Amino acid sequence: MSTRGAFGYWRDGIRWEGVYIRSDAYPGYALPELAYAMVFREEEALPERMVEARAEAWQFLEEGGVCPFCGREGVGMPVDIRGDIYALRYRFAREPILADAYREEIARLERAAEEGDQGAAGILEDLRHTGWPDPGERYHGHWDPRVGHLNADPLFLEWAYLVTRGYLSVLRGCVASRPGGRPATERIIALRLPGGEPLAVVDHGHCVAAFTEVARLGPVALAQLAWIARMKRRAEGKGQEEAREAVDRLADTLTYCAAFVAGLVAAAWASGKRRVVREPETGGKELPDVVRLETLNRYGLELAAFREDLPGLPAPPRDAVRLAERRLGSG
Numbered sequence: 001m002s003t004r005g006a007f008g009y010w011r012d013g014i015r016w017e018g019v020y021i022r023s024d025a026y027p028g029y030a031l032p033e034l035a036y037a038m039v040f041r042e043e044e045a046l047p048e049r050m051v052e053a054r055a056e057a058w059q060f061l062e063e064g065g066v067c068p069f070c071g072r073e074g075v076g077m078p079v080d081i082r083g084d085i086y087a088l089r090y091r092f093a094r095e096p097i098l099a100d101a102y103r104e105e106i107a108r109l110e111r112a113a114e115e116g117d118q119g120a121a122g123i124l125e126d127l128r129h130t131g132w133p134d135p136g137e138r139y140h141g142h143w144d145p146r147v148g149h150l151n152a153d154p155l156f157l158e159w160a161y162l163v164t165r166g167y168l169s170v171l172r173g174c175v176a177s178r179p180g181g182r183p184a185t186e187r188i189i190a191l192r193l194p195g196g197e198p199l200a201v202v203d204h205g206h207c208v209a210a211f212t213e214v215a216r217l218g219p220v221a222l223a224q225l226a227w228i229a230r231m232k233r234r235a236e237g238k239g240q241e242e243a244r245e246a247v248d249r250l251a252d253t254l255t256y257c258a259a260f261v262a263g264l265v266a267a268a269w270a271s272g273k274r275r276v277v278r279e280p281e282t283g284g285k286e287l288p289d290v291v292r293l294e295t296l297n298r299y300g301l302e303l304a305a306f307r308e309d310l311p312g313l314p315a316p317p318r319d320a321v322r323l324a325e326r327r328l329g330s331g
């Protein structure tokens with residue numbers, strides 16, 4: 001599924017940074033995968049490493065930040081890839097079951113090269129000499145996958161998973177139409193919930209989009225997800241499906257609630273009543289705030305689920321919990 005999201009760190013206040021998740025960012029898939037990587041992968045699969053490598057989350061976990069088409073590191077995620085390059089390196093070469101398809105693709109390129117296709121000849125030569133189908137980056141480019149509070153648009157990124165003070169926070173991007181038909185002015189605004197976590201709101205003019213924190217998973221919950229994903233890897237079949245179902249059940253409820261909060265955000269905007277607060281993290285610059293924060297806060301705090309563990313999943317071993325605590329910075 002083409003559900004996009006982000007994996008990162010929630011630094012303080014409204015500031016967060018991380019990397020893009022290009023697909024399958026919905027909790028049922030992303031949470032067990034990210035939990036497994038954080039807890040059990042040899043290299044620490046933490047967002048900081050991904051930001052350093054300028055690698056999109058799944059690319060980092062699959063390729064360690066090395067571009068599978070040109071072999072370069074730290075250049076960003078590969079984009080605009082010619083079909084035969086993609087097929088050679090990504091689809092066919094890595095799946096033994098597709099070995100025949102790989103040979104057919106090579107044969108097709110050889111025929112094309114014989115007929116004078118310089119591109120096909122070049123790809124074959126590159127493969128022979130370097131092992132990469134496009135080391136010169138003639139048939140693909142790169143894109144910086146780093147996202148954060150300054151450029152993450154909840155219209156586009158639906159989920160964000162952020163490491164914060166001993167938890168993994170789950171944020172849901174949600175959108176509400178904004179009555180009034182004001183001219184479109186896109187801006188990102190910090191909306192502080194008293195006593196709760198702040199929200200980043202994007203005002204698109206015709207609609208308002210926001211990330212709301214819908215769940216926090218503690219070390220035990222993270223270890224549960226990691227553990228069940230590991231069992232799945234060891235023995236195919238039952239395992240991760242259970243995790244996906246449990247997390248999706250949680251996410252369904254929370255997504256509904258997040259949409260409700262987005263409605264309240266839009267209602268507050270439409271009311272036109274605002275006040276200005278000073279945010280220490282902006283160096284004293286004034287940021288607009290919504291006047292009905294008390295309402296938002298009441299619902300927001302009631303809706304956010306702070307989970308030490310996930311009911312319905314087996315208890316993880318103690319050492320997995322200790323690893324999870326360490327990765328979340330609470331151990």
Ligand SMILES: [Zn+2]
Pocket residue numbers: 067068069070071072078137140141142
């Ligand atoms: Zn590349």
